[in-house]
Amino acid sequence: MGTAPRIAIDAMGGDTGPDVMLAGAALALARRDDLRFLLFGDEAAVRPVLDRHDSLARVSEIVHCPDVISGDDRPSQAIRRAKTTSMGRAIAAVKEGDAQAAVSGGNTGALMAMAKLALRTMPGIHRPALAALLPTLGDNDVVMLDLGANPDCATDNLVQFAVMGAAYARVVLELERPRVQLLNIGTEELKGTDELKAAAAILRASDHLHMRFEGFVEGDKLSRGDVDVIVTDGFSGNIALKSLEGTARFVTDLLRRAFTSSVRSKIGFLISRPATELLRHHLDPNNHNGAVFLGLNGLVVKSHGSATDKGVANAIRVAARMVREDITRKITEDLANVSARAAEGEAA
Template sequence: MPQKVRIALDAMGGDVGASVVVPGAAISLTRHPGIEFLLFGDHALIDPQLEKHPALKAVSRVVHTDVAVSMHDKPSQALRRGRKTSSMWLAIDAVKKGEADVAVSAGNTGALMAMARFNLRMLRGIDRPAIAAVWPTIRGDSVVLDLGATIGGDAHHLMALAVMGSAMASVLFDLERPTVGLLNIGVEEVKGGEEIRAAAELLRAMNLPQLEYIGFVEGDGIGKGAADVIVTEGFSGNIALKAAEGTARQISEYLRSAIARTWRSRIGYLFARGAFKALRDKMDPSKSNGGVLLGLNGIVVKSHGGTDAEGFAYAVDVGYEMVHYDLLTKINQMLDGGGSALAQAPNAQEAVS
């Protein structure tokens, strides 16, 4: 376990770039003093921000580039135009070269996935990367994946997600054998498409030692904390994520309107403001910011592009924890333990036929 965690930041990524990335890094540094930063981006934009945060400046090095990946660039365009020169590529490349332990970017998700996959390559036994994040639930936190890295997936892919998600849950939650559920439209075994039913058959049949498969989980089971790990393909996972974030903001707005409606409700708020603050903090999407790109031969964290400094700080925190608790080693150990199972896993059609 490294004494210092070296974090490479794409300082040009996101909707506003350095004006969020730098203060976000400063916030994270107060929580994790053992961090050193490599910031990739335009000196003219980064340096004025660093001057406002002397403690951060003391543990940071800036590598200049004025090439940034646009939030609207297609992944293929980003690879052609920004390869080897953009702030996003250079942050990922620092991980590959061993100059950094993790890269964090709030930039274009598709471009980040393409560059990370091209530069870092995939782990043995993994075909495609996935975005995994910690999801607050009634009973604690769960790991949910894939939240939008790729669309669709056969039984082999879903099984690989289960293994990687379990590795992440085990290091974060200190669990020897995390429970795993497959997101589906019902809990009955006959529900869902061929791919998810095939994945269920495989997980039951393989009985992997690193995870405990509990069956299908419906959408409301995510928030209930039905399992330590919830597995789905990226299309459904991204919809679930955006729906949950939108619902959290909707409820917050309802509460704000209700509190302001009458003088009695305002007085009631004064007595209950501690409880309201706790609720607001629990429902704040920024505090769950930071998706880990699993399956790569290196650690990359994706932040929301429109987050504020506090939200970006949480993404940096996630990167720190993934390195501090040696996530990559744990995933490799789990893949080695279930490697033969992953290699022998049939495709979806074969599994359900």
């Protein structure tokens, strides 16, 4: 809890490189001054930007990396260049203990491939999962996983995702016993695949965990705020995520078109501006930026490539909070409880 997190930043990641990544780090530092940073990237590009942020420069060290992973690089290509790229070196810093977490806005597939190879999965975890916070109408955001790392999932994968998602919700949402549900085509117990029904049975029997399993949730209820953790396979999760993002853009674009269609509409916009600003803030992806690879022997956070400095700062905040709250220990303890309960059931 008292650890001053040291965060490895892939300074060359993201659409705009060092400018936004370092501005985000500076903003995160202004909000919480116990942060420390390792900045990985081309020193000729990173140094001039760092010199514009005096406070950040005092708590940061630049590690020169001559190579950068592009958005077009395949994961197999990225792995071969891990030792020379800013992304690969940032992950290696976590593996070697020089940093407690890594943040990158670069190529998602490359980041996942290199993180899995370098850090490996935690004992008891078969596959890592990509988790993120999504906005809701409730009092807090909802954690959703997996969002694309594992298109096909077995029963034990879904159970492990539930455990990891609940631990993450306990940290970032400050919930003692998060409400957990499995994404399904209906809420009835007989609906869904065999894997979903088997996972539900295991989670219903796991009332000793720090979660409340509440069955199934349908796709139209994802943003209602009635659940804290939504668990699914990466195929369905990625489609759901892109659908939610597309709907958010559709609504904002539709409002923009409606409010500029006539003089009367423009007057209506001025009158309703406080409400539309609230909507814009709620749907702004920068306020929810920071997808996490859960289940690895080290913490890696993926920032949106198009994130602003506010978005990058939020991703860093997520990483630092997981370090302070020791999320890896929480996941390990809950998995051990699941295994122990399963062993008791087999013995009985």
